[in-house]
Amino acid sequence: MFKTLALCAALLSLAPAARAAECKPAPLGDAVLYLRGNLNNWAAQNGQTFEYRCDAYYLNLEAKGPQAFKIADEDWTPRLTFGGGAQGQPERGAAGNLTRDFHGKHTLRLSLATDGSARLAVGPQTFKPTPARPLTDRAALTTHFDSRNDEFKTPFGAQPAGSEISFSIGNDVPGLKRATLVIERRRMSGNQEQLDYEPLARIDMTPHSRGLGVGFSARYRFAEVGIYGYWFELETAEGRYALQNNTDAIYWTREKGSMGPATVERLPADARRIRRYRQTIHAPDFQVPDWARDVVYYYVFPERFRNGDKSNDPRPGGGRLQDRYQDHDVERHARWNEKPFKPAGPGQKGDGSDAVYNNDFFGGDLAGLIDKLDYIRSLGVNAIYMTPIFRAPSNHKYDTADYKQIDPAFGTNDDFARLCAEAAKRGIRVIPDTSLNHVGADSPYFNRFGNYPSGGAFDGGKINPASPYYGWFKFKPDEKDPDKQYQGWVGVSDLPEIDKASPSFRAYAYRDEDSVTRLWLDRGASGWRMDVAPWVPDDFWREWRQVVKATKPDALTIAETWFDASKYFLGDMFDSTMNYIFRNAVLDYAAGKSGRTMAANLELMREAYPPQAFSALMNLLSTHDQPRALHHLGEDRDLALAKQRLRLAVFFQMTYPGAPAIYYGDEVGLGGGEDPFNRAPYPWADEGGQPDAALLADFKRLTRLRHDQPMLRHGRLGPPLHVDDHVVVLARQDGDRWAITATNNSPQARTVKFALPMPAERLLDALGGPAVAVQDGEVLLTVSPLFGRVLLTP
Known part of the structure; x- marks a missing residue:
């Protein structure tokens, strides 16, 4: 009986008010709230939009398992952002997340009291959303635009400044x-926090006859470099409408719409609700190093790859700098193939390690990398990207202690030069990583823990205005708590954020002759990967790029961005980015999600990015910041199936434009979920590991395919020839030669028919299969389960 009463009470608490007299105005006005969390990559998506009804904000949600999330608007406006507060209830501006365990279909009810407090109730699904008002205006509904069709827009894609479209x-x-x-002209700064459009031009389009209907046309010359938005305002006898981008969600990206065919909706009262098409206009002289499109990266977390010199390993109780982590001891793993330690969080059971994060070490170093260069080369790799190797107390090294010295646990500056020289002998370039956004609290620059001689900006936990580094940081001396006397990056006190406007820091970072940027290029680096690029101002990167290219003209610059990176590809900042959109799109497809979703995300980049940047993108499947590919593909449910799905993902990666990146160990079946388990040591056989030799052979076969077929590296990608839930067929062209690639994410073979964009009588199979006949310009193609095919013109 008590369970029945409780269930009734829960249902009543979630049911919207029935009588109009009980309805109250929305306490947040016109603001639109979204559930933003792990289940949607923290994006504001239409499928997780709350609707206000009478007394509260409601959302129907289908999810399973524990979820971390916040409730917020698109802009993460502080007064409209609700994090986890007391007793797990929402609280405005709270830094923590809300957490709930879901079991299917639910209704979420967010209520706001007059004192500003909030309450979130979760129960069975009972809410009936207001149905959308149907659009019946035929003149509006039949109006067409397609940004990838020459009938509607020409020329296609990103264009140099001065172009007329x-x-x-x-x-x-x-x-x-x-x-x-x-x-309109787009303004975006930071990690998409600021995103708006400023009006630029409204052009009356010229009408012309079009069958029973009417067409309209206009031209516009884009004179200046930038990211622009465009859309069409329509007027009929029944009203005004917006002909705009579609509603496709793009991974990690705040703006919706994959471009291509347009959608039409009633003109919203708030112009921010319009979904703009994006138009990239880049510098006419934007060049990317020619070698970038031919790269296959090996992506290394050095502490976990190979221990080549045990004498420099961090050891608890030792007297050296690498034997201390801030004001704690380090932890040393007894065996190479142990799991990384994960300390216990609040209310959690730990693994027996201490309570400190990022202080456990296996002993990987530069000597180990040098020892294994022949192995790396055997993979078909010709560039190594390493996470930071400069002096720092943690195992990840993003808490820099000395930008100009290799960490002693990794070796010496001479070891770096030797690595670059030995790699070059094997045709391998070396690209280091650093953050010019923050340093470590345990560093000579800051010196919070007093492990260095006095002179840090926060010596021993006290502000030091006499420090030569004082101007690198912004302090709040009136705060009592030392953690609040300075800004830690995204609130992490271990990572004091640098004031990037500081002339002293800019000189140290890139302006001086012996600056960090110049120094490592001179010591053999082939470029830079720059951490958390969106948190650094654009003018910083513009100056920095000029220094990089003046020091080494063919150096490659790679940004860490997770979302649509168009703004970085205007010719004045970066050449490439870590392509997280590719990662999520391809892994979800390989896991069984629709090929249409993958194609939409990839087509956005083909249209938005300049071709020279698109061909140089670092196309990822695994990273040190996300669960490994094998984990994403279900290693904990069916390891053999997960490995086959990984083969499919790698096949797509190796046959798509851009630079594939192999995260160390993926090639031999290394799995692992969230940090720190995605940073497990490489399973070397001589250290007791069990590398998967068959999977390794498949990786080598696919990298060889990429190197053997220049078309897969240099061919221009056209629109998809066929896309359905399972099969995606793409075409590449280089002069009069063509390649057709097809993938199938189904556990069963699939046969599809599609038209070719060129004349041919037959197509050759690049992997040694039988030739494929062409009949009347069409191909009937069968694609194996969970794999793909590459077909070439003779």
Whole structure:
């Protein structure tokens, strides 16, 4: 009986008010709230939008398992962001997350009291959302635009400054009275926190006859470098409408829409609700090093790859700098193939290690990398990207203690030069990583723990205005708590954030002749991967790029960005980025999600990125910041199936434009979930590991395919020839030669028919299978389960 009463109470607490007299105005006005968390990559997506009804904000959600999330608007506006507060209830501005354990379909009810406090109730699904008001205006509904179709827009994709672009729209029935092309300039800073569009031009489009309907056209010359938005305002006898981008969610990206065919909706009262098409206009002289499109990266977390010199290993109780972590001892793993330690969090059971994060060491170093260069080369790799190797107390080294010295646990500056020289002998380039956004609290620059001679900006936990580094940071001396007397990056006190406007820091970072940027290029680096690029101002990167290219003209610059990186590819900041959109799109496809979703995300980049940057993207499957590919693909449920799905993902990676990146150990079946388990040591056989030799052979076969077929590296990618839930067929062209790639994420073979974009009588199979006949310009192709095919013109 008590369970029945409790269930009734829960249902009543979630049911919207029935009588109009009980309804109250929305306490947050016109603000739109979203559930933003692990289940949607923290994006504001239409499928997780709360609806206000009478007395509260409601959301129907289907999810399983524990989820961490916040409730917030698109802008993460502080007064509209609800994190985890007391007793797990929402609290405005709270830094922590809300957590709930879901078991299927639920209704979430967020209520706000007059004192500003909030309460979140979760129960069975009972809420009935207000149905969308149907759109019946035929003149509006039949108006068409497709940004990837020459009939509607030309030329295609990103263009150099000074380009004139033609736009056309058209419909199939009478009634479209007027059309306006709206051009706006996008402003975006930081990690998408600021995102808005400023009006630039409204162009009355010229009407022309189009069958039973009418077409409209206009031209616009984009004179200046930048990211622009455009859309079309329509007017019919029944009202005004926005012809705009679609509603596709792009991984990690705040703006919705994958471009291509347009959608039409009633013109919203708030222009921020319009989904703009994006137009990239880059510098006419934007060049990316020619070698970038031919790269296959080996992506290394050095502490976990190979221990080549045991004498420099961090050891508890030792007297050397590498034997201490801030004001704690380090931890040393007894065996190479142990799991990384994960300390106990609040209310959690730990693994027996101490309570400190990032202080456990296996002993990997530069000597180990040098020892294994022949192995790395045997993979078909020709570039090594390493996470930071400069002096720092942690195992990840993003808490820099000395930008100009190799960490003593990794070796010496001479070891770095030797690594670059030995790699070069094998045709391998070396690209280091660093953060110019923050340093370590345990560093000569800051010196919070007093492990260095006095002179840090926060010596022994006290602000030191006499420090030569004082101007690198912003302090709040009125705060009592030392953790609050300075800004830690994203609130992490171990990582004091640098004031990037500081002239002294800019000189040290890149302006001086012996600056950090110049020094390591001179010592043999082939470029830089720059950590947390969105947190560093654009003008910093513009100056920095000029120094990089002046020091080594063919150096490659790679940004760490997770979202649509168009703004970094204008010719004045970066050449490439870590392509997280690719990672999520391809892994989800390999895991069984629709090929249409993958194609939409990838097509956005083909259209938005300049071709020279698109061909140089670091195309990832695993990283040290996300669960490994094998984990994402279900290693804990069916390891053999997960490995086959990984083969499919690698096949796609090796046959797609850009630079594939192999995260160390993926090639031999190394798995692992969230940090720190995605940073497990490479399972060397001589250390007791069990590398998967068959999987390794498949990786080598696919990298060889990429190197053997220049078309897969240099061929221009066109629009997909076929896309369905399982099979994706793409075409590449280089002069009069073509390659057709097809993948199938189904456990069963699939046969598809598609038209070729070129004349041919037959196609050759690059992996040694039988030739494929062409009949009347069409191909009937069978694709093996969980794999793919590469077909070439003779």
